[in-house]
Amino acid sequence: MNNGFSLIELLIVIAIFGLTVSLVTASYITFERNQKLRGAAQQLKSDLRQAQNKALSGDKGSGGAFCPATSTLGGWFIKVSTDTGGGNNAKYTLYGDCRTGASDAAFSERTIFLPSGVTVSATSLGATNSVSIFFRPLVSGVTYHNGGLTPPFFDSSGNLLNQLGIGSQLVITLSATGGAAYQVVVAPSGEINEAKP
Numbered sequence: 001m002n003n004g005f006s007l008i009e010l011l012i013v014i015a016i017f018g019l020t021v022s023l024v025t026a027s028y029i030t031f032e033r034n035q036k037l038r039g040a041a042q043q044l045k046s047d048l049r050q051a052q053n054k055a056l057s058g059d060k061g062s063g064g065a066f067c068p069a070t071s072t073l074g075g076w077f078i079k080v081s082t083d084t085g086g087g088n089n090a091k092y093t094l095y096g097d098c099r100t101g102a103s104d105a106a107f108s109e110r111t112i113f114l115p116s117g118v119t120v121s122a123t124s125l126g127a128t129n130s131v132s133i134f135f136r137p138l139v140s141g142v143t144y145h146n147g148g149l150t151p152p153f154f155d156s157s158g159n160l161l162n163q164l165g166i167g168s169q170l171v172i173t174l175s176a177t178g179g180a181a182y183q184v185v186v187a188p189s190g191e192i193n194e195a196k197p
Helices: 007-057 087-090
Strands: 072-081 089-100 103-113 120-123 131-137 144-145 170-176 181-185 193-194
Touching: 007 072, 007 089, 007 103, 007 120, 007 170, 007 181, 072 120, 087 089, 087 120, 087 181, 103 144, 131 170
Parallel strands: none
Antiparallel strands: 072 089, 072 131, 089 103, 120 170, 131 144, 170 181, 181 193
């Protein structure tokens, strides 16, 4: 009587083990991709809230990049782009807006790069490939502007320029390699949420 395993039995065990390892690896890669995408959406949501809080608190910046005391804070904004040229859809930028007389200009620029393989694939205001989400001091809501034309956000009379989707919500869709997507939703009231589509 033989107490060992036959060659067929060993090959079956190795095949089952190989199949199990393949399935676990594929599941882990999908999980990792989805977590990276969700993390990017949460970071964008957090940065939008930071811009909102900076505007509501009247933060004029500090250090070398600030709005002078003699100027008026226009607000804080984040610019997102779906333009694939130059990797613009793999990052977004946070700025302050400073009004001096009849003009305004950006200050305190901070660019945030999305994780590798994650891009801004769409915005619900599809008329333009770049949107500025603008939060103003003493105003609880938010306005959306054509990112290619802002700043300036104001004309010489202080009226807002280049607005998009007045009174509507903005949905920013982030996508990962492989087709998974996550959305950041900015309501006109200033409420910001993230969710799977």
